[in-house]
Amino acid sequence: MGVWAFSQSILQVVFPPEIRFAILKIIHRICNWFSAYCYYDITEIDGVNTNELYNAVQLYLSSYACVTGNRLSLTRGLNSSSITFGLSNNDSLIDAFNGVKVHWEHVVTPRNSQTFSWRPLPEEKRGFLLRAKKKDKSVVLGAYLDFVMEKANEIRRKNQDRLLYTNSRGGSLDSRGHPWESVPFKHPSTFETLAMDPQKKAEIMADLLDFANGESFYQRTGRAWKRGYLLYGPPGTGKSSMIAAMANFLGYDIYDLELTEVHTNSELRKLLMKTSSKSIIVIEDIDCSINLTNRKNNSSSSSSSSYNVSPPGSGGVGSNSEDGGGNTITLSGLLNFTDGLWSCCGSERIFVFTTNHIEKLDPALLRSGRMDMHIHMSYSSFAALKILLKNYLGYSEDDVEKELLDQLEQVMWRAEMTPADISEVLIKNRRNKDKAVWELLEALKTRAERNDNKSNNNNAGKSKKNNTIEDEEQVKRALLVESPKEGGGDELQEKCDKEKGHEVNDDEKVL
Known part of the structure; x- marks a missing residue:
């Protein structure tokens, strides 16, 4: 032991820490040259922000860990209806993608020292180590990681309950900067239980699937990834149940927009900007919530294509100023909300309007591009x-x-x-x-x-x-x-005789 301690002290004097670090670096680089594998670290925290790729990998591997793993970590997130399986600490598994095999390892090590940060960091340093062959580097960094992110989003939507949002405060923001309030959406309506003609249901379901899977189509054609549905018909024909069935079929959240709580076009734009992708934006009974009559039937309409609408009973069309009292949303603002530049600030959105009287709506609101599919909910x-x-x-x-x-x-x-x-x-x-x-x-x-x-x-x-x-x-x-x-009848008789005479002359001319 004494000889070993003496030799260690001699080595530290002859080879200071800087030289030892340089030698180890050279050896590591030489090993990498001859190694057939490359390694990628995916840490839980990137600086002070959470690494979204780490969360995505954790969700993606959960679908394989429950099958191949011997030691699992079980979690259940907020607003989730199912238990998620994950890799335990320092456990590993092998995944395959298009003939390419990769090795995942969940690395958990204690954090050495607590550095200064705006928020406290966890005591453990977590991350995933991805190992793949060098010849498969382009596939792993490209298509494979995109596939992991896509699958993680599907698992997240499947495990998370649907949410129903409402704008009870109009367009004003809460303490967190959100204008929407949400509750879990647990409506049991599905297309299977919807009382509707089966052929019509099949057409609607096919249209919804084409929309949900049409990202490349919308990008190729230069169209915003959105679609509009108009549900019209008598009360009690299942319009609200249809919306719930659409949300459950696609796994989308629902934003129930109450127009009577929105006072200006700018508030309407703020509400649209705060909606998430993969959502259904609903305006129910649009003919009752605001006075949106047909411009052809409005004798007092001006030449402007943008006129104001107001709640029923307010006495008709409001003023052009957005600073005045009452509801001053304009038709132009509502049209831009559904089909203008602001309507494409997100992706994969569905707009659904419902009405009991389609004849009361302006034709500009019903044209293709705004309401693409009109669905008659009949008896x-x-x-x-x-x-x-x-x-x-x-x-x-x-x-x-x-x-x-x-x-x-x-x-x-x-x-x-x-x-x-x-x-x-x-x-x-x-x-x-x-x-x-x-x-x-x-x-x-x-x-x-x-x-x-x-x-x-x-x-x-x-x-x-x-x-x-x-x-x-x-x-x-x-x-x-x-x-x-009666008296004065001679003049009438003469008038009749003259008319008969003219008729006789006309007949003679014809002959």
Whole structure:
């Protein structure tokens, strides 16, 4: 031991720390020249900021760790409905991508000293060490890391609950600088449970998938990655359920925009800027929230294409000043919100407007590029009725008597009942399923008879009106015939004779 300690002291004198560091550096470089692998460090904290790539790798490896790993780390994040698996400290696994094998290792070491920082750093230094062959360097740094980020985003959206945002404070910001408030969105509506014609549902689902997978298409054509849907139809036809089904189908958050809480166009732009990508921006009952009438029917409209709108009952169109009281959003501001330059400040957004009266909306708001797909939410069809029977009673088409089904199909189109009306009948009688179907048939017949009587009354009213007009014309002709008998009738008789004479002359000319 004494000889070893003496030799160590001699080496430290002959080879000072600077020389030893230089020798080790040269040896390390020589080893790298002959090594077939290259190494990449992905640390948890980059300076004072969190490294997003570290979080993405952690999520991506969680899908493989639960299958191949022997020692796992289990976590559950905020607003998450599932448990995430991850690599334990200093554990490793092998991944493959397009024939390229890479080695991941989760490296955790204690932090030596706490340096000065604006925020406290964790006691442990965490990171991932990625090892790959040098010949695969371009694939790993390019396509592979992009694939890791994309998969991590999918896992994050899948594990995280949908959020429903609202602008209860108008366009003003809270203490964190956000104008939106959010709550977890747990609406159970899906396209499978939506009472709608199956063919129409298939068209909508295909359109949504084309949009979600169309990033390269929108970039190639130079269009903003957004799409607009207009849902219109009578109340109770499932417009809100359709929005929830779209959000659950794509995994998007929902921003429920209340226009009556927004006072200026600038506030509307701020709200749009604070929305995230992969989201659905909804304005429900747009014809009721603001006075947005057709410009063709507005006799007092000016030549300007941008006019103000105000809440219903405020007395019509407001002033052009945004500093005045009341709601001073302009039509131009709303159009720019959906299709202007500010509408493309994010990506993968869907705009959904709902209305019960499409004829009240301005044509400029309905054109393609703003509302690309118009979806008519009509009364329940027979196909929609079968979906409702399956949802509420668990009945398939074979579980109901054929004669009863035929009666339901015959009366369905005449009844004009919404899915909400039919659902209420089924819910009240769901404990007795057979009774529920018969009660539904009676309700449909009652509604059909009422509609038939109403139609007959309307036809009778039109016939009576036509008869009244004919009676008035007959009275006028009778007065013209009786008028020569009264005083001054000679002049009228002479006028009639002259007209007859002209008619005779005209006939002679024709002959």
